[in-house]
Amino acid sequence: MEGIVGYGAYIPRNRIKVEEIAKVWGADAPSYKKGLMLEEKSVPSPDQDTITMAVEASKNALKRAKIDPLEIGAVYIGSESHPYAVKPSGTVLAEALGAIPEVHTADFEFACKAGTEGMFVALGLVKSGFIKYGLGVGADTSQGAPGDALEYSAAAGAAAFIFGKENIVAEIHETYAFMTDTPDFWRREYQYYPQHGGRFTGDPAYFKHVQGAALGIMKKAGMEPSDFTYVIFHQPNGKFPFRVGKMLGFKKEQIETGWLVNKLGNTYSGSSPLGLTAVLDIAKPGDKILLVSYGSGAGSDAFILEATKRIEEVQDLAAKTRSILEKNKKYLEYGEYAKFRRKIRKAE
């Protein structure tokens, strides 16, 4: 049986509160906080990007996997904020980990679903026997246009997973993908900020695809919501995961452990993968976990996992996600945030 051999997370230390953003745009902070169920979000420093966060999350995954990086046969990063338009992020990651040169590398893009895409493909190659270990990373330093609702949530973070067949910490029992062509969120070539369809991002987009993937994988596996200890849904804001969970018949307690968005924001490709790391941090052997991502455009990947006896041996081998989220935080004012996110136009 194949599954996760090691996992790791990374979150930048900078935060900005909803009130600080709302103050600049004359928006009503309490209604945004209530409407989005969001208090603050992570912000990358100027020297952090998708690549640097992917490297740190992957190093944490290696600490738990305890494998030789040279045995990794595939390195995949999913992101909508790859630093280069042309030049892979994965080559830098593979070099930094010492996994080169006999390694297949690719960058994935599918809005917020790109992370689980990389995981899906890495797992598939392990399952087929093509490679011994595969690394899948979801990482993003996403931007919302100034003053747009997305600016309150677009955050930064990364989660990495090494898949293999030996010394597994969580078996993957089932996978499933659900996808249609739905233009709910996009960014055209050369455009700096994305655009979205407002409320159209809800019912025909997020809710349809997350429900489709969750129902599809549970049917395929012959399972129902009560069979799972934990469930993680993509977290574009605080409300959507609880609402879709309720629609599917999950309880709040099953969702809360992997629900990080209120203090983290939406880390796009890192969102549901980071939720999974927070669950694995406290999972007990035998716990069953459902992971459902969502990427605009639109589609969802779903995974059913079961923690093994080894999970408790590796949990303390690297920093735990909630501890990273709470430790060494630095709150930014909007001006510093605008500088960090290169929102200020400077002379060349």
Add this chain to the structure above:
Amino acid sequence: MPTPSRYWREIPQRYRLEANACKSCGIKFFPPRQICPECGNKELEPDKLAEKGKILTYTVIRVPPHQFVDQAPFAVGIVELEDGVKLTGQIVDCDFEDLKIGKEVKIEFRKISQEGESGILCYGYKFVPV
């Protein structure tokens, strides 16, 4: 600013802290050397620097070279790694009032600089508090 070829040549050191050590006298070199300057031995074996250490000394740069202007003010320090090697680098994610000689730090992978708006991005190591 490094050219792509110079940057590329330094990747093993910048990304993975690859060093080497003299097989005869055991001295560690970073970046790696081909001949030991102490004993003249040509047999050196691959090694890697430790990823944790303590701040030996530091300063805060407020008027930096032009490619680092956006990062100013920032701290630069000499860190004695756990293997005894002393390494210079930026110290980030640490408020200046918390910088102390003897403070424990670890290596983290960060963007060091970029060649304008269209050139290559240069990555490498910086120090962050443990």
